[in-house]
Every structure is written in structure tokens, then in C-alpha cells.
Amino acid sequence: MKREVERMIHEALGGLGLETRVQVDYPRDPRFGDYTTNAAMVMARELRTNPRELAQRMAQALDHPMIEKVEVAGPGFVNLFMKREWWYRGFSRVLREGEAFGDLDLGRGKRVQVEFVSANPTGPLHIGHGRGAAVGDSLARILEKAGYEVEREYYVNDAGRQIRVLGESIWARCMEMGGMEVAFPQDGYRGEYVIQLARRALEEMPQVMDLPKDEAVERLARWGAEEILKAIQSDLEAFGVTFHSWFRERTLYERDLVGEALDRLKEGGFIYEKDGALWFASSRLGDDKDRVVVRANGEPTYLASDIAYHALKADRGFHLLVDVWGADHHGYVPRIKAALEALGYDPEMLQVLLIQMVSLIKGGEKVSMSTRQGEFVPLAELVEEVGKDAVRFIFLTRKGDAHLDFDVDLAKSQTEENPVFYVQYAHARISSIFRTAAERGIPMPQTFHEVDLTPLELGEELGLIKKVLRFPHLIESMARSLEPHRLTYYLQELAAAFHSYYNHYRVLVEDQVLREARLALAKGVQVVVREGLRLLGVDAPHSM
């Protein structure tokens, strides 16, 4: 709807012989109208004219049957007040479109890949991964809603040294269980899950310990990583997160894509040798220093496969690549961008979302998290205790680049005070209204979008309608900024407006015309609440 208003203003300006980009905003205060534009002030600078006078001329040129009145205010704002019919018309569209309301064609014909979580298969997912999962998954859903063709991918690091260390850790535990004294690997994984893996390994493939150590470690490493990956997949599923593809780092080597990428860099003159290692001259493209891609021992670094991986992604024809990373990897961004540029791609096609750390608060104290030390709260445990919905919602109640203190005790003990219930309750209440209406045998309108909405004259009712109608703009803004957290705030506001309305007025009134209009209003609110929750991966219950 905002688009239409922009067009109106644009046309008005055209009539004045002015051409400019028009920015329309929603004013904070309803006294300043339904829409406002600062175009006069922006243009006044260029035209060296008085902004208020220009605003006056714009106001006079603005003429549309849906405009109630136009006011010039402050230093030169042009405020538009729309007729009620404007809002009723828009709301009827919500009722007609249902859950498709807010679908945009912003991304029409554009493919986007969102790569997220991508935790190494060396241990269970912890809460930090959960945050990345919540953000990545919601973002993917939002981009889909905005019309993009989205692919969700999980990059499985199944080829590095860390997998070997995992194998050594399991092997050491197996030996211990066999009563043998062995030194646990210095940087081994000490989590409880390794002991459980070792126990299962001995049950399922007891012969493995008869093999020479290297071979046994290799087998245990592969087997362990696969087992852990299965657990990760099921944890994510329980969290409501799915992927289209699980890309294995190992395939980059099997298809020799790493060598290929390095050759391409070499051809571009970005590779040189020093101290027996191969270096990527990333500093020529904005990085702080050059980086090793092949160690002196001939083993490629993690960066080498990551370059190959991103080159492959770029070749796959995506319009935009989104990587969701933990913020502790931020120093990595310039390297990957430099690599893309060196390979001839536009580095801007890659957008890296850095998700800041989640600090766990337990017993009032911060708990450090480390997969190696085995100190972490598994995501699955938290989901089980607090619930998928609450965990996902909380992870999305702040922007990704802010640290998140997750007080476990609080989340567990005060679930009633969680904002997610507040929003879900609004949805359940609306369902309850319709349930009650059915029980009482109150007839329902055949098609809600044909209901006469003009009885909705209350300020609260128009306020709800206007809030609902902002939903598409929110989708657009989130898709552009890649910031899904705004949705949680919008839903809380919408729920608050509804709860307040619910407490002051009744939907199921005697007057049929008014009742049907209010039922339609409730229906429309419910549609958007439900759709908003879906985008967050949160259930919308019909009763609570």
C-alpha cells in the first residue's frame, strides 16, 4: 500500500515538473497522518528554495480519491491522511489472500543460497549453533516470502584435522574401556558424548580395535563424524530447521575442486611460495595479510577448501550468497571476499551475517563454552526443557550482531513470562472466538473478504487494520537488511494491540453487521500472526 502512496506523490511531483526519488515513511505519531514524506525538505536543498513553500505546492498537487486530507507540518513534512475506505480496501485484500498476504516479488527470478549452522561434526550442537540455526532458518523463510528462490545449505567439515582428532579421542576412550592406559590427545574432545560413541563403537564394530592404531583412528573418525552428523540432523529437525543440501567438504577433494581453485588463483598471480608453503596474496585485495593455503607439509588449509567451496557456490548461479557465521570468525570475511574477487567474482555477492556469541548464564554466572572441553549446554537439552518455540523466539529477539545473554535458569523457570506465549496467546484467543461462535450456532460469513468493514469505526479497530497492513513492508525491509529479528517485535506489537482491543470490546455482539465486521478483523489479525510465527518457525496454537 505504501507503494501506491509513493506513486501518488510521484505523480503529484511530476505535475509540478519535479523529478526525484520519493521516500514515504510511517510517522511515529498518528497526529502526523498515515503516511508522511520529507521530499520537500530533501528537494529544497537542491532547488535552493523554501521547503515549506515547496511542501505547500506538493500538498495542493496531491489529489486522489482515497486521500482525506493533506497537511504541511514542521519544517516541511507533507502528511497524508487517508480515507477509511483506503484501509478497508487493503484489509479486504488481507482476507482474500490469507497466508499469501505479504508475499512479494522482490526476489523474482533471483536465487539465493543461505548457508548456516555448518557446525563441525565433532560434537553435538550447542546453544550458539542454535542461534545461528534460528537466524538462518527464519531468514531463509523470509527471503522465500519475499519471492526469492532459496536454497538452504549446511557445509559439513568432514575433511580436516579436527575429524582425525575426533577419531583419536574416540580411540583413546575405547582403549580406556579396554583397561589400557593411554594418554588422551592433548587437544582431544573431552565431552561425555565421546565416551558414549566409544561404547557404541565397541559394541557395533569390536574388531576395529584389532586394527593398527592409524587405521582404527581413521575408521573411528569417519564413523564418529557420521554418527554425530546424524545426531545434529535430528537435533535440527526437532528445532524445526531443515536443509536442502548437506555439502561435504570431502567432495571438494574428491572432485579436485580445491586444486582447481588454487590453479585459478595461481593463474591470476595470487599464489606464491614462501618457507615451503603456498600463500594466497589476499592482502592485495583488502585483507590484513597474506594467508597460507597449502602448508609446508603439503596439506591444504581450511581456507583452501573454503575458497574452493565459495568458488563453487558462485559458479552455481546464485544472485546472492548469505553465510551465517559465528562472530568469532569475522576475521575470515576479508579473506573469502578477497578470494572471490581474485577469482573474478563480485565479492559483494557474498553477505556474511556474523552472529555474536551466546553467553550462558547459569546460577547467575557466565559459563564458558567449548566443544573440546565438553563444556556446553546442548541445544537439544535446552529445546527439551524450554521448548522449541520459546528458544527460537528468544534467539530472534535481538539483532545478530549483539551479544546474547541466555539465562538458562530464567528461561527454564519463567516460561510463562516469555514473549512467545504472549503472541501465541493472541492467536489462540482468536481461535477461541471462532470456536465459541460455532458452539453458539452463530452463522459465519461465507467469504470474509466480502464482509462490509465500514462498521469498524473505532480507533483501536483502525489501528489494528493499519498495523496488519504494514506487514508486507516489514517483509521487504527484513529481506533487504537480512534482519529477521524485527519480526518478533512486530508480532509483539500486533499481539498487544489485539489483546488490548479484546479486553475492551466484544467481537460476538448481537448486531450482525458489526459482529461480522469484527470477526473479519479478528480473522485478518490471526492470519498475519500465524504467518509471522511461521516465518519464525514458531507454532501458532489454537488453544493454550
Place this chain on the structure above:
RNA sequence: GCGCCUGUAGCUCAGCAGGAGAGAGCAGCGGACUUCUAAUCCGCUGGUCGGGGGUUCGAGUCCCUCCAGGCGCGCCA
């Protein structure tokens, strides 16, 4: 030392490509259920937007600087 992120109410945080007396939840105090679910609602209390400069008609938002916290700065991932 260099780089990135953060600093807004007692606490946890919003503030949408700078816009019009700075918001929410929680905590505190006081009210509202014979009604469509009180996991709700209504009211009150609470702020030098870390400090200082600058740009602008206009700055929580942009620039510079300082302070505080977090995270990086490996032939680890």
C-alpha cells in the same frame, strides 16, 4: 598494537537507508474476571541515548576522538 562488534530506564533489549515531546518487556506500586481463555488488560513510577567534538534545517541514528566490555589478529577450525 591493529581490526570487527557492542555501550539507550534498576535489569534484558527495540528504535525500520537522520526526521517531528526517546519505546517495549521484566522488576516496583495500584486497579480490572457472573462476559469471546486474566498466559490478558488499565494506570503510575523510571532516561545527561558511554564522554567530548563535528556535519545537517534536524543526530540515539552519519564522521572524528576518547573511555569501557566482547571477539578476532596461526602453516587451528
